[in-house]
Amino acid sequence: MEHGAYGASLAGGTFDLESFVKKPQTILRFLSWIFSIVVFATITAEGYVNPMTEENTKCMFNGNDGACSYAVGIGVISFLACVLFLILDAYFPKLSNANERKYIVVADLVFSGVWTILWFICFCYLANQWGKTTAGTAAPDAARAAISFSFFSTATWGLLFYFAFGRYRQGVDDFTQDYRDPAVDHTSPYPPAQFGSGPTGYQQSPFSQGQTQPGEYQPPAY
Numbered sequence: 001m002e003h004g005a006y007g008a009s010l011a012g013g014t015f016d017l018e019s020f021v022k023k024p025q026t027i028l029r030f031l032s033w034i035f036s037i038v039v040f041a042t043i044t045a046e047g048y049v050n051p052m053t054e055e056n057t058k059c060m061f062n063g064n065d066g067a068c069s070y071a072v073g074i075g076v077i078s079f080l081a082c083v084l085f086l087i088l089d090a091y092f093p094k095l096s097n098a099n100e101r102k103y104i105v106v107a108d109l110v111f112s113g114v115w116t117i118l119w120f121i122c123f124c125y126l127a128n129q130w131g132k133t134t135a136g137t138a139a140p141d142a143a144r145a146a147i148s149f150s151f152f153s154t155a156t157w158g159l160l161f162y163f164a165f166g167r168y169r170q171g172v173d174d175f176t177q178d179y180r181d182p183a184v185d186h187t188s189p190y191p192p193a194q195f196g197s198g199p200t201g202y203q204q205s206p207f208s209q210g211q212t213q214p215g216e217y218q219p220p221a222y
Contacts, residue, residue, distance in 0.1 A: 020090060025163050029089070032156040033082035038149045039122075040075030043068050046142035060143055061129035071146060074122050078115060078153065085111075105168050112161035119157055123150040 020026055047068045048057040059068035088104050095101050126147045133143070 023089070025089060025160065026086065028156050028160050028163070029082045029086050032153060032160065033079060033086075035149045035153040035156065036075040036078035036082065039146050039153065040072045040079070042142045042146050042149075043072050043075075046139045047072075047146070049139060060133065060139055061126055062132045064129050067125055067129045071122050071126060071150065074115075074118050078119075078157075081111060081115070105164060109161065109164040109168050112157055112164050116154060116157040116161050119150055119154040123147060123154055126150055 043060075047060050049060050059065045061067040085108060088108075092101065092104060095104075126143075130143050130147060
């Protein structure tokens with residue numbers, strides 16, 4: 001079971017770069033990595049503006065600094081998570097321990113689900129604040145880019161959650177099919193006893209040749 005658990009059939013094998021690059025999870029993580037850079041880099045570079053003075057800049061999304069801070073924070077954490085999970089995906093086929101694979105898959109499943117929700121909140125939040133922004137007081141191209149790539153990130157992280165859930169279910173199904181509880185497994189034959197109790201399992205004692213019959217006296221040999 002451990003050699004095929006959670007979707008990896010090359011446990012303990014060598015790293016295949018070509019097959020790794022072509023995997024859907026790898027492509028989605030790379031896209032999520034790019035999208036997160038666009039979001040936090042755009043807001044960091046052009047997201048704080050003030051047409052009146054440069055000393056007291058405000059977020060371009062309706063002057064709401066919380067919107068910019070939220071998008072930058074989600075983007076930076078998403079950027080780091082993509083790098084981490086790419087490393088784990090590359091190392092995953094080399095793991096022969098099913099429990100270690102399970103921890104990675106569960107972490108991927110939980111994180112992808114949470115970040116799908118957070119990116120969707122970010123998209124709605126930015127779009128709502130942008131709709132309230134006065135025209136001519138912000139950088140429209142940067143704002144639209146941040147909103148668009150927040151939506152794209154929602155889609156890619158949602159697909160990553162889907163693939164992580166598939167790997168998790170595959171691991172659970174493999175465990176259910178391959179594992180048997182010895183306490184209730186009646187199909188495996190019992191090992192033969194060393195000394196049988198019946199006629200077929202009886203073996204004569206190796207010391208029976210030299211034993212005397214009851215009632216006979218044998219003088220000791222000096």
